[in-house]
Structure formats: C-alpha cells, structure tokens
Amino acid sequence: MLDDGVAVKLNAEKENMNSKVLKFLLVVKVLGNKISFPMCSVELRRHWNKFGNFHMTSLGMNWILCSFISEEAMDEVLNGGPWYVGGYIVGMDKWSTSFNPNSFNGITAPVWIRLPCLPLYCWDEENITRIASKIGVPMYVDGNSFRWGKHEFVRVCIRLNLENSLPKGVWIDGIAGRFFQHIEYEKIDMLCFYCGKVGHDKDLCPEIKKVDVAAKVSIKQENVVSIPT
Incomplete structure (x- = not known):
C-alpha cells in the first residue's frame, strides 16, 4: 500500500455500463467450510433449474455469482427456500456495487x-409470529406444530x-408473567459462540482478534520504561 494516498480515477461511464449488464444477479454463499x-x-x-437457466461463477472466498435470465426467476430463488447444499444453509442477496466479499452486509437466508x-397458551399463529419477528422476518409456520402429539417445539421459518x-432467545410478557424463550437454529453450523454471528467459528472470530490486539498494545504500554531526563 502506498503512503501518498494517490488513487486511480475510474471511468464512471464504463462503470455504469458494466453495472447495467450485471442485472438479475445473486451473490450466494454456502455456510459450510468444506x-x-x-x-x-x-x-x-x-x-433452481425449475426456475429456468442460470449461470454460476466462482468469486473466491466461497462466494458464487448466479446470473438469471429474468428478474422473475431471480426473485423466485431469493424469496424461496430455505435452500441447503450438503446440509448447510445458503445465504444470498441481490448483487450491488456495494457488495463486499469480506462482509455479510445485506446477506440473508430463510432459516428454520x-x-x-413454549407455554401452551402461546400456541397460535399470531403470538408465534410476534415472537419470531424479534429474530427475523417471519415467512411461515410449520403446520405440523399445531398437531396433537407435536408439542415439543414450535417451528417457524424466518428470513434471517x-x-x-x-440471540439465544427472547423475553416474553404473557398472562403468567415474564419468561425467557430459548431459540434453536436449524442447520447453522458456522456459528461463532463468542460474537454470535454466522460465517466463522470462534477460532477465526474478528472480535476476539480485536481484543487480543488491544491487550497486546496495553501490555506494551505498561512495559514502557520512562527514561529520566
């Protein structure tokens, strides 16, 4: 990296032309290491073949660019799911000029x-949707949840x-008082138990790295010996 801050000025007209060609695109990442x-x-x-032909290109860092022949086909994929590859959740978003392969900004996935x-007096679609909305955007409730003999847990698909x-759960105010409802996430394996974010495990957590760097700087500062003048 140069220190003088001199940057290359791109041709904005060409950039805009390139961006117009890059329509009906999804950036996709499978949340699995292998x-x-x-x-x-x-x-x-x-x-996705049922939605029509599409083309895939590897972008590196486990990102895939999917190009569809129509906006309708792209929206069918984006609003459908949940989608899995090898049992792992598929996250995605429409491509934009702000896409950054080092970030999950804007990337969502339908997740069960x-x-x-859950207390039995909460078992109705409206209250279940209210609870799920604290985690993500509710899409639909598993109808089997309301069958007798299926009251171990409620299952909801949300866009996350x-x-x-x-979060590990949410606080709920009900007729019997306040209680904490635990949340379980299906098929999310790349989850950091330190920061709670998807996409890496604890060994690669950037938040831990920040803490380690700050601690090292603090130790160095404490070890500085003042030289008397």
Whole structure:
C-alpha cells in the first residue's frame, strides 16, 4: 500500500455500463467450510433449474455469482427456500456495487428456528409470529406444530439477516408473567459462540482478534520504561 494516498480515477461511464449488464444477479454463499464449487454447482442446479437457466461463477472466498435470465426467476430463488447444499444453509442477496466479499452486509437466508417448550397458551399463529419477528422476518409456520402429539417445539421459518448476532432467545410478557424463550437454529453450523454471528467459528472470530490486539498494545504500554531526563 502506498503512503501518498494517490488513487486511480475510474471511468464512471464504463462503470455504469458494466453495472447495467450485471442485472438479475445473486451473490450466494454456502455456510459450510468444506463445500466445493463443483458440489455447490450440482446442488444449486438441482434446486433452481425449475426456475429456468442460470449461470454460476466462482468469486473466491466461497462466494458464487448466479446470473438469471429474468428478474422473475431471480426473485423466485431469493424469496424461496430455505435452500441447503450438503446440509448447510445458503445465504444470498441481490448483487450491488456495494457488495463486499469480506462482509455479510445485506446477506440473508430463510432459516428454520425452533421454540422449545413454549407455554401452551402461546400456541397460535399470531403470538408465534410476534415472537419470531424479534429474530427475523417471519415467512411461515410449520403446520405440523399445531398437531396433537407435536408439542415439543414450535417451528417457524424466518428470513434471517446473517450480519446480525443470533440471540439465544427472547423475553416474553404473557398472562403468567415474564419468561425467557430459548431459540434453536436449524442447520447453522458456522456459528461463532463468542460474537454470535454466522460465517466463522470462534477460532477465526474478528472480535476476539480485536481484543487480543488491544491487550497486546496495553501490555506494551505498561512495559514502557520512562527514561529520566
């Protein structure tokens, strides 16, 4: 990196032309450590061929660019799901000029959550939706949840913002008082138990790295010996 701050000025007209060509695109990432691009290609085609032809390109860092022939096909994929590859959740968003492969900004995924041991007086669609809305955008409730003999947990599909930390539960005010309802997330394996975010484990958590760097700087400052003048 140069210190003088001199930057290359791009041709804005060409940038805008390139951006117009890049329409009907989704940026996709499978939240699993050992999922190869060929495996993703096979699985995603199996899921999405019913929406029409599309093209996939590897962007590196486990990101895939999917180009669709129409906006309708792209929206069907974006608003459908949940989608899985090798049992792992698929996160996605429409491509934009602000896309950054180092960030999950804007990336969402339909995810099934469970509400274990939910009090029976809360078992209706409106109250279940209210609870789920504290985690993400509710999409639909598993109808099997309301069958007798299926009262171990409620199951709800929500659209989850993968940039946010995943809460372990929510506080609820009910007719019997306030209680804490635990949340379980299905098929999310790349979850950091330090910061609560998806996409990395604790060993690679950037928040831990920040703390470690701050601690090292603090130790160095404490070890500085003042030289008397």
